[in-house]
Amino acid sequence: MDRRxxxxxxxxxIVLPLGPAAATPDAxxxxxxxxxxxxxxxxxxxxxxxxxxxxxGSTVPLxxxxxxxxxxxxxxxxxxxxxxxxxxPNVFSARLGPRSGKAVVGTxxxxxxxxxxxxxxxxxxxxxxxxxxxxxxxxxxCLEESP
Amino acid sequence: MTGRLLALGLALVFVASYAxxxxxxxxxxxxxxxMGEALQKMQDDDTANPGxxxxxxxxxxxxxxxxxxxxxxxxCHDAAPASMKGVAARYPAIPTGGDRPVDLEGRINLxxxxxxxxxxxxPENRDLLALSAYVAHQSRDxxxxxxxxxxxxxxxxEGAEIYRRRQGQLNLSCAICHDDNAGKKLAGIxxxxxxxxxxxxxxxxxxxxxxxxxxxxxxxxxxxxxxxPLDAPEYTALELYLMERAKGxxxxxxxxxx
Amino acid sequence: xxxxxxxxxxxxxxxxxVEIKALIMHPMETGFRPxxxxxxxxxxxxxxxxxxxxxxxxxxMDMSPAIAANPFVSFFAEAKESGTVVLRWxxxxxxxxxxxxxxxxx
Numbered sequence: 001m002d003r004r005x006x007x008x009x010x011x012x013x014i015v016l017p018l019g020p021a022a023a024t025p026d027a028x029x030x031x032x033x034x035x036x037x038x039x040x041x042x043x044x045x046x047x048x049x050x051x052x053x054x055x056x057g058s059t060v061p062l063x064x065x066x067x068x069x070x071x072x073x074x075x076x077x078x079x080x081x082x083x084x085x086x087x088x089p090n091v092f093s094a095r096l097g098p099r100s101g102k103a104v105v106g107t108x109x110x111x112x113x114x115x116x117x118x119x120x121x122x123x124x125x126x127x128x129x130x131x132x133x134x135x136x137x138x139x140x141x142c143l144e145e146s147p
Numbered sequence: 148m149t150g151r152l153l154a155l156g157l158a159l160v161f162v163a164s165y166a167x168x169x170x171x172x173x174x175x176x177x178x179x180x181x182m183g184e185a186l187q188k189m190q191d192d193d194t195a196n197p198g199x200x201x202x203x204x205x206x207x208x209x210x211x212x213x214x215x216x217x218x219x220x221x222x223c224h225d226a227a228p229a230s231m232k233g234v235a236a237r238y239p240a241i242p243t244g245g246d247r248p249v250d251l252e253g254r255i256n257l258x259x260x261x262x263x264x265x266x267x268x269x270p271e272n273r274d275l276l277a278l279s280a281y282v283a284h285q286s287r288d289x290x291x292x293x294x295x296x297x298x299x300x301x302x303x304x305e306g307a308e309i310y311r312r313r314q315g316q317l318n319l320s321c322a323i324c325h326d327d328n329a330g331k332k333l334a335g336i337x338x339x340x341x342x343x344x345x346x347x348x349x350x351x352x353x354x355x356x357x358x359x360x361x362x363x364x365x366x367x368x369x370x371x372x373x374x375x376p377l378d379a380p381e382y383t384a385l386e387l388y389l390m391e392r393a394k395g396x397x398x399x400x401x402x403x404x405x
Numbered sequence: 406x407x408x409x410x411x412x413x414x415x416x417x418x419x420x421x422x423v424e425i426k427a428l429i430m431h432p433m434e435t436g437f438r439p440x441x442x443x444x445x446x447x448x449x450x451x452x453x454x455x456x457x458x459x460x461x462x463x464x465x466m467d468m469s470p471a472i473a474a475n476p477f478v479s480f481f482a483e484a485k486e487s488g489t490v491v492l493r494w495x496x497x498x499x500x501x502x503x504x505x506x507x508x509x510x511x
Contacts, residue, residue, distance in 0.1 A: 051185045055336060055405035056351040059197075059473040061185045086471045087437045094480070095465040099458070101422030101483035105466070108473040110435075138335030194412035197475040200430040204408045354432070354474035 023089040025116075028082050031089035032120065035080050041120050041130035048081075048119040048131040057111040057137035062091075066103035066121040066129065070096075076103035078122040085115040111137050175396060176330075178339040178404055186351075190403040198280060198349035198401025201273075201356045205281025208274055214265030220278070223262060227285050235283035236398055237294045239302075239383050239390070248302050248383050252279050252358060270377035276347045276356045283346065283400035290395050291344070299387060302380075306388030309381055315372030321385075324366075336405070342393040343386060345402020352405065359386055362404075407431075407502035411492065416509045417484035425456065425464075426479040427492050429502060435470035451496035454478055458508075459488035468496075484510045 023031075032041075049063040068076045075098045081091040094105045103121065111117075114136045121129045179187060193199050209227055212219045224230040239248040242257055249257065255278050256267040268275035293299075310321045324333070325341035332338070346359040353361070360382045367374040375381045408430040417423050429451070436448025448470065456464040463482040482490070487510045494502045 051183060053183070055183060055186065058354050059189075059351040061189065063479075083471060087435070088469055088471065090469045091471045092469060093467045095462075096480075097462070099461065099463050099483055099485075100481050102481040104479075104481055106426075106477070106479035107466070108477045110433075110471050110473050192412075194410045194426055194428060195477060197428060197430075197477070199410055200408045200428060200475060203410065204430070207408075 023084060023086055025084050028084050028089040028118065031082055032080075032118065035093070036120060036122070036128045039126075039128050041128035043130055045123075045129040046079075046119050046121050046131035048117065048133045050117060050133050050135050052134065053136045053138065054111070055138060057113070059108050060111050060135065060137075061106070062109050062117070063104070063106040064119045064121075064131075065105075066123075068103045068121075068123065070098055070101055070103060072098045073124065075100070075124045076121050077124055079103065079105050080120045080122075081109075082118045082120070083109075083111065083115055084117075085113045086110065087112075091117075111135055113137055173395070175342060175393070176340050177342050177344045177396060177399065179345070179399060179402060181330075181337040181339045182403075182405065186403055186405060190345075190399070196349065196401060196403060198347075198356055198403060201277040201280045201347070201349075202284045202401055204274070205277035205279070205284075208278055209281055214259065214263035216262065216264040218263050220258065223258075227281060231282045231285040233286055233289055233292070235286040235400065236289045236292045239299075239387050240294050241296060241298055246298070247380070248299055248387060250359070250383050250386055251283060252276075253383070255279060255282065271358060271361055273356075276358060279358070280347045280356060280401050283398065286398045287400055288397055290397055291390055291393050293387070293390050293394055302384050303387040303391055305381075306384035306386070309385055310388055315367065315370035317370040319370045321366065341389065342396055343389045344393060344396050345399040345404065347400065348402045348404045350404050356401065359389075407494075409492075409502060409504045411504055411506050413490060413506045413508060415507070416511065419484060419486075419510050421484045421510075422481050423484050423508070424479060424481050425490065425492075425506075426477070427454075427504070428475060428477045429494055430475055431494070431496070431500070433468075433470065433472055433474045433476060437470065449497045449500075451476055451494045451500060453493075453495050455493045456480070456482070457491050458482060459486065463490075484508060486510055 045067045047065045050060060054060050064079050066076045076096050079094045082089050083091055091109055092107060096103055116132055116134050118130060118132045190196050209220045235251055238251045238254065241248050242254060252275055255275065259265045260267050313320045324338050329338050329340045343359050347356045349356050360377055363382060363385060364374040410428045412426040414423050431451050432449060434446050434449040438446050440446040450470050451468050454466045454468065464480045466478060468476065490506050490508060492504045
């Protein structure tokens with residue numbers, strides 16, 4: 001089959017998603033403020049792992065780890081993850097403690113679109129640490145019949 | 148997903164993407180090999196692969212007595228790891244006394260109606276998919292081995308014909324994408340070779356388990372063709388052809404696909 | 406009855422930090438999606454996941470609709486004494502599920 005013919009046949013119909021009001025970078029900033037108040041998170045100690053390019057946004061593996069001795073006097077109390085563009089800025093809030101041994105949390109999230117993700121860790125001394133990552137979501141090619 | 152109404156992104160550029168480092172004589176690639184590392188890991192880890200939740204459910208249903216006969220699958224078939232090993236690798240097949248091929252879900256429904264005296268389960272029903280995943284999981288890592296049965300030839304030929312037929316508003320055939328352009332990119336996604344190695348699959352797009360039929364319907368919708376109803380014989384014909392084409396490849400059920 | 410898969414070691418040495426992974430069947434319906442009839446499908450999510458070890462809290466997660474269907478969670482815990490880890494999921498529409506795993510610590 002001739003490739004040019006093929007390209008002609010598939011000439012572009014792109015219907016952009018008309019989603020419900022999406023969370024915005026502002027909404028994310030608001031949501032972060034609710035959790036950390038007026039504190040300013042320091043970049044560092046947090047490692048946020050998400051694939052930079054995902055084949056499908058509906059199930060994206062995500063892992064957050066925080067450098068910490070996880071002792072009674074020095075440990076991570078919470079890990080929060082936020083996103084810019086899903087309808088809601090909060091993704092999850094996890095509670096940890098010295099008993100965790102390691103400040104590492106993994107889950108899978110939904111991403112409606114390419115966007116920035118932010119992870120914030122709260123340590124037992126009341127400080128906040130953060131890391132961000134950008135994820136590019138490619139559109140699935142062959143979708144279900146539309147509703 | 149978030150109101151993605153119709154994202155038929157066929158604006159695409161085919162990017163000759165991978166320098167496929169293919170090893171050995173068999174150059175066929177399962178869709179597994181076209182996935183990123185994160186998804187391969189998800190499929191490989193039995194406690195991280197969401198499809199395994201359905202296999203677990205299928206195992207529970209296997210032991211549950213249903214229908215007027217009040218019999219469970221296990222009452223007749225005992226332990227599935229022994230009795231169902233290799234079965235999925237040779238379906239679709241023509242059941243005893245029948246004259247048309249049935250796929251695995253069709254065979255399970257025959258057992259429901261004839262042997263359990265119960266109602267057949269509707270297409271894409273969760274329990275039907277779970278039973279099918281449980282049965283097919285018993286053939287994981289076995290090679291696809293279509294049965295020798297000359298009565299199947301005509302159906303398989305029909306499948307091959309459908310595979311090459313141009314259809315839909317985009318006037319494309321399965322072969323144009325999956326034979327001529329496999330390995331190239333369509334809207335950022337690698338076009339796989341369309342081997343039915345992992346069905347039923349956990350497709351991330353669906354956020355659920357689904358059958359090969361449902362997957363084929365997605366492709367038909369993708370080329371803007373009218374998808375046949377879920378009980379249409381065309382699907383079984385295509386499946387017969389695809390299984391023959393994938394003969395000798397390993398089953399992965401439950402596979403994860405984007 | 407819920408379908409749940411848990412991956413945790415059966416045994417651990419005292420002081421080991423062990424990984425616990427859990428997967429549960431659940432649609433995590435966001436409440437933002439229109440159904441086939443055009444109307445929004447009501448939200449139905451797991452809101453909270455908790456883990457205890459012999460009754461002591463070891464981990465908790467508040468989930469949002471942005472957590473993928475069939476939620477997967479992995480976390481760590483220090484093995485202090487033999488006992489039972491109880492994992493609990495609760496959410497919309499009265500959803501409640503529980504899974505216990507025993508870990509022997511020597």
